[in-house]
Amino acid sequence: MNEEALNTSLRQFLKVVGISSQREMENAIRKAIEDGRLKGSETLSANVVLTLDRVGLTHTIDGKIELQ
Helix, strand or coil: CCHHHHHHHHHHHHHHHHHHHHHHHHHHHHHHHHCCCCCCCCEEEEEEEEEEHHHCEEEEEEEEEECC
């Protein structure tokens, strides 16, 4: 295994995950506020589940998204 190639590939994947996840969450939150489902002052629970099937990895990250 080439450690440099692995590191580069992982960083590229995580960059795409971070950028696309942020965009999707921002859009969903804005729509929920516009629709009246959120007021804009809540703290939202969030979680991400990362899976890597062929190596048997399932990793869950829990967090909070504060709107104010």
